[in-house]
Amino acid sequence: IFRYKDPKTGKVKQRKESLAKFKDLDAYSIKDARKAHDKRSTQVAEFRIMDVLPQAVMTFSELTAWYLELPSIKKLASYPRIKCCLTNFNAVFGNRIVGSIKPLDLENYQESREQQGAALATIDLEVVIAGGMVRKAWDNDMIDGHAVRAFKKVKNKLKIGANARTRTLTIPEYMALVEVASEHIKALVITGYNTGMRKGELLNLEWSHIDRKSSMIRLPAELTKEKKPKLPLCWKETIQIV
Template sequence: MAILQECPICNHKQAIKNKKCKCGANLVRFKKSQKIKYWIQFRIPDGYTIKDGKRVAKYKQRKEYVGISIEDARAADGKRKVQKKEGRVFDMLPAAKLTFNELTSWYLDLTSIKELGYFKDLRNNLGSFNALFGETIINEVTPEDLKEYQIMRKKEGYADSYIDKHVGAARTMIIVVCK
């Protein structure tokens, strides 16, 4: 995790220890006049990959604007560190407080999604998934909940591929929000 400063001239984000920007601007002078914007940069898990037969976590860099105060930037950086240490990664994302129903209605209203050839199937898949998880807040669903969902649907007589379409549609929707 890092705190970055943004040069007011070229908008380059860089370490707060830098006194001069690569464009030649005197960052110390801009700090005194409170024209520097501060950002925090952190990494969040973004799935897994298989490397040498082992499952390895992939990470994604995120930047978040904090304001013009270095104290606020340090506080926000500390908050993100605590959330990461406690395993509350989804709290770091902007859509962490949405329910699946709210997210689904927003997602299905996107023009780019409406134009998909499989829009009707996507709406049905998300509807089936939301029948169980609709009022649940996104960051409260655990992998165990998803396994129980798969077992429940399997007992209802659905094929594994059909069940995976439901879970995959929800996963894709969440990934779109997190970008």
């Protein structure tokens, strides 16, 4: 058992370790136990104790495996998107120690992804999701604050408002699209155009969201981007399609 100062909180913490983790030491020897304790005490005194804690060797791939199994993450409607973004991120940083990441590494990642043809919004989302995972781990004392600071210093590639829509689908375009669409796609096009519902809201629509008595669609908070219940405007044609 040894004590060390947590660099994140400044508080003194206590950690228990087995002698089995030390090479050439007898797990049942008091003498070897004292040797192990002296070694840790020296590392604490020289501020090298963080080098032997779990967070010092955790890779982004290992952290991702933990993060994607969290119930609070798995239940999100955006879970497939989160998983995809982390897969792209780990294609570069998967074997990298989390605590070793630097702002320059992330900036180089952004430039590399842009050269590959990825949209700026996609690049920003990948970095934001990876950063959210890192902050979650930090909040749960799994890593130190070095990686958190790296993500905080990186700026988005996409400027605010740069991806704003410049036009809307015209009625003739809408009618032409409906005319050539297959039946199941036609239903999605009509419902989406007339309600303004997003793709995720349309594809995850369930019978429990349909209020037949009031002829309304009631979207629950977990289905919407704003995380608030929504009542899309429903025209007669939309209700007939639904």
